[in-house]
Amino acid sequence: MAIFDFLHKKSETVKKSETIVRKKPEPAASVISESGLNQIKNMVGEIRSNSRGDFNLESDKKEDINTFCLALERSARKHVEKQQCRAQKDGQTSETLPVDALSLFHVSADHMTAYACVLPPLNGGKEINTEQFMEDMRYEGISAGIDTEAVQALGEERKYLRILCIAQGILPQDGKDGELEEMYDRGLEQTLELDEEQALTGLDFRKQHAIETIRRGDIICRIKPPVEAHDGFDVSGRTLYAKRGQPAYVPKGENTSLSGDGALLISDSNGILMMEGDDFSVRSHHVLEKDAGVDMNDQNYEGSLLIYGDLEDGESVAATGDIIINGDVRGGKILAGGTIRVNGDIKGAPGTQIEARRQIQCVIMENCLAVAGEDIYAEVITNSTAISEEGSVYALMGRGLLFGGDVTAGRSIYAKKIGNISGCINCVTLGFGVRLDKQRALLTKEVETLRENREQARKSISYMKAAGVSNQRGDQWEEYQKLIEKRNMYDRTLKKKLQDLDDLEKRIQINRPESICSEEMFPGTHINIDGCELEVTEKETDCRVHMDSKKIIMR
Numbered sequence: 001m002a003i004f005d006f007l008h009k010k011s012e013t014v015k016k017s018e019t020i021v022r023k024k025p026e027p028a029a030s031v032i033s034e035s036g037l038n039q040i041k042n043m044v045g046e047i048r049s050n051s052r053g054d055f056n057l058e059s060d061k062k063e064d065i066n067t068f069c070l071a072l073e074r075s076a077r078k079h080v081e082k083q084q085c086r087a088q089k090d091g092q093t094s095e096t097l098p099v100d101a102l103s104l105f106h107v108s109a110d111h112m113t114a115y116a117c118v119l120p121p122l123n124g125g126k127e128i129n130t131e132q133f134m135e136d137m138r139y140e141g142i143s144a145g146i147d148t149e150a151v152q153a154l155g156e157e158r159k160y161l162r163i164l165c166i167a168q169g170i171l172p173q174d175g176k177d178g179e180l181e182e183m184y185d186r187g188l189e190q191t192l193e194l195d196e197e198q199a200l201t202g203l204d205f206r207k208q209h210a211i212e213t214i215r216r217g218d219i220i221c222r223i224k225p226p227v228e229a230h231d232g233f234d235v236s237g238r239t240l241y242a243k244r245g246q247p248a249y250v251p252k253g254e255n256t257s258l259s260g261d262g263a264l265l266i267s268d269s270n271g272i273l274m275m276e277g278d279d280f281s282v283r284s285h286h287v288l289e290k291d292a293g294v295d296m297n298d299q300n301y302e303g304s305l306l307i308y309g310d311l312e313d314g315e316s317v318a319a320t321g322d323i324i325i326n327g328d329v330r331g332g333k334i335l336a337g338g339t340i341r342v343n344g345d346i347k348g349a350p351g352t353q354i355e356a357r358r359q360i361q362c363v364i365m366e367n368c369l370a371v372a373g374e375d376i377y378a379e380v381i382t383n384s385t386a387i388s389e390e391g392s393v394y395a396l397m398g399r400g401l402l403f404g405g406d407v408t409a410g411r412s413i414y415a416k417k418i419g420n421i422s423g424c425i426n427c428v429t430l431g432f433g434v435r436l437d438k439q440r441a442l443l444t445k446e447v448e449t450l451r452e453n454r455e456q457a458r459k460s461i462s463y464m465k466a467a468g469v470s471n472q473r474g475d476q477w478e479e480y481q482k483l484i485e486k487r488n489m490y491d492r493t494l495k496k497k498l499q500d501l502d503d504l505e506k507r508i509q510i511n512r513p514e515s516i517c518s519e520e521m522f523p524g525t526h527i528n529i530d531g532c533e534l535e536v537t538e539k540e541t542d543c544r545v546h547m548d549s550k551k552i553i554m555r
Contacts, residue, residue: 043076044069046161047117054162061113061165068106068115068163075104079119100126101160103136111234114142114167120160130155137166144237145169167235175229175245181222184212184273184280192322192339193359194377200414202396205361205377206343212273213306213324215287220256220265220273220280223248253281270306272324286319290327304338313349322358329354329362346370348384359391363398381405392514400519402426412514419522419536429528430513443501450497454490457483515546527552 051065079102099122106115116137118128133155137146145167154164192211194203214220226245233239252258253276255269267273271285286301290309297315304321313331317323320337328344333353340356348368354360357373365378365386375391379398384405386393392412395402400416407413408429419426461483469476513529521543525536534545534552545554 040073040076040080043079043119043161044073047072047163050162054164064106064108064113064115065163068117071106072104072117072119072163075102076119080122098123098125101128103128103133105137105140105142105166107140107142107235111236111238112169112171113165114145114235115163116154116166117163118154118160127158128155128160141236142167143235144233145235169234169240170232172232172240172242173230174243176227177246178226178248179224180248180251181224183219183221184214186275192324192341192361194361194375196392199375199377199392199394199396202398202400204397205341206363211324211341213271213285213326214267214273214282215270216267218267220267221251223250223258223263223265225263249278251279253279255282255284256280271304272306285322285324288317305336310344313352323356329368340372376409381407402428402518403522410513413516413518415518417520417522418516418518419525421522423522423524426522426525427528428516428525430516431528431530440501440504443497443504447494447497447501450490450494454487454494457487457490461487513547515544517544 048069051069055061055065079099082099101121102119104117104119106117107113108115114137116133118133121127130152133151137151147166147168150164150166153159154166194205226247229242229244231239231242250258250265252265255267255271256265256279257268258264259266265280267282269282269284270287272283274281274283283304285304285306288299288305288307288309290307299317301317301319301321303319305317305319305323307317307323307325307327310327311317311325311329311332311334315331316333316335318333318335322338323334323336323340325334325340325342325344327342329342329346329348329352331349331352333351334340334355335353336356336358338356339358340354340360342362344362345364345366346352346354346362346368347364347366350367352368354368354370356371359375359377360370360372361377363379365376365381365384367383369385370376371387371389372391373389376386376388376393377397378386378395380401381393381395382401382404386405386407388409388411390410392414393402393407393409395415401420402413402415402418403420403426404424406427406429408431410431413428413430418428461480464470464476464480464483469480516527516529518540519542521536521540523537523539527534527536527545529545529547529552530550532547532550532552534554540554543554545552547553
């Protein structure tokens with residue numbers, strides 16, 4: 001075949017194809033008779049009637065049922081139409097042509113519920129049977145959550161023209177995160193010490209600044225495990241995954257541990273419970289139980305100490321850290337390298353001594369000598385010598401009384417009342433920090449001694465050098481060399497001590513006395529500030545006493 005013949009044949013084929021595409025099919029004529037239409041109407045009416053009885057159409061299934069009913073109406077039409085089409089084709093009447101029962105299905109939009117409705121057989125067609133129904137259902141993709149009883153009843157009882165719920169999925173149940181049941185408040189104070197702002201508000205340290213003590217074995221928090229998640233599925237068998245609960249974060253810090261079953265966080269030590277970031281920690285303290293008959297004579301401890309019970313006259317205790325007494329002090333001696341907190345009263349006997357390098361905190365301070373490197377806090381200070389070497393004395397909580405004693409502070413003294421109407425003698429003193437004065441005196445003496453020793457060594461060296469010992473060898477020469485080493489050592493030590501003395505002088509300048517403040521000050525009060533004195537002869541109110549141009553000013 002020539003090439004032009006091939007192209008000519010191809011062109012004819014394309015034109016034929018175009019002709020076929022452009023040809024529009026004739027619309028099919030309706031074959032449903034009037035009796036068929038009535039049959040459809042009766043089917044749909046019965047389906048809707050049964051649905052109203054089988055379902056509460058005000059429920060969440062209302063939309064699903066209405067949607068299925070519309071689909072069933074179309075399917076019923078096709079069911080009857082099929083019968084009549086076959087009748088026409090076979091030359092029979094539709095009233096005699098048998099049509100088998102027809103299973104129809106509907107799945108909700110969320111794929112959680114599947115419904116079925118079976119149209120009845122016509123003119124002796126085959127009835128529905130369970131096996132055929134299950135196969136039809138499987139072909140529609142409905143394979144999980146099947147209500148086998150409903151399916152069985154449908155096949156046995158021939159429940160035609162009724163909408164049945166034949167399968168139901170299960171929604172996933174999310175798990176819950178684990179939880180903590182904390183036995184202690186997280187707003188724990190991290191330190192015993194109070195600051196000036198807290199002190200000036202009259203804060204009661206036992207309540208607003210409470211330190212949480214804890215014993216070994218005490219429960220800090222209970223740990224609840226996460227609630228298990230349960231996956232779900234839809235009617236097609238697709239797994240619906242639930243969100244898994246996460247274990248609770250366990251705030252396990254220093255000196256804490258978990259119980260064997262992981263359900264409890266427990267203290268491993270006696271001490272103070274505190275927060276380090278988000279974790280509970282225990283600052284380890286030695287613990288003395290007075291009820292257990294512990295001997296309290298000359299007890300010395302490295303670190304901090306927690307005492308449960310009262311300290312009696314004749315007893316003594318010392319610690320390099322803080323000391324907390326959950327009880328009263330009736331006498332004895334307490335020495336601490338940190339802060340002393342007495343959660344009861346100090347009502348001492350003669351010779352009662354309390355000394356802390358940092359703060360002293362108590363409610364009532366009576367009949368004792370109390371020396372603090374920093375501040376002293378009390379509600380009442382009476383018949384006592386209270387010394388705050390580099391800090392202030394605060395008597396602002398509760399009654400806030402200072403009377404019948406001697407109170408000295410390096411910085412300031414604050415009280416609601418100083419003295420009382422009985423005219424008792426009250427001595428209040430502001431000046432250089434007592435400790436700083438002691439240190440300056442000690443350093444000054446050391447500097448003088450070093451200078452004397454250095455001068456003596458210098459003279460001995462000069463004498464031996466003049467005698468020609470420096471050019472000889474032997475015992476005298478060795479002694480000469482030792483003197484030179486000693487003189488050099490004195491020079492180095494003296495240089496360091498002079499620097500320390502200079503630094504101390506600067507600290508003394510910084511720690512100048514400030515003022516004595518009181519709402520009421522009674523006659524019998526003697527005031528001393530930096531060596532200047534003033535005696536109160538009349539009751540003063542809302543007074544502030546301070547130095548100005550080397551004079552005591554009260555206003």
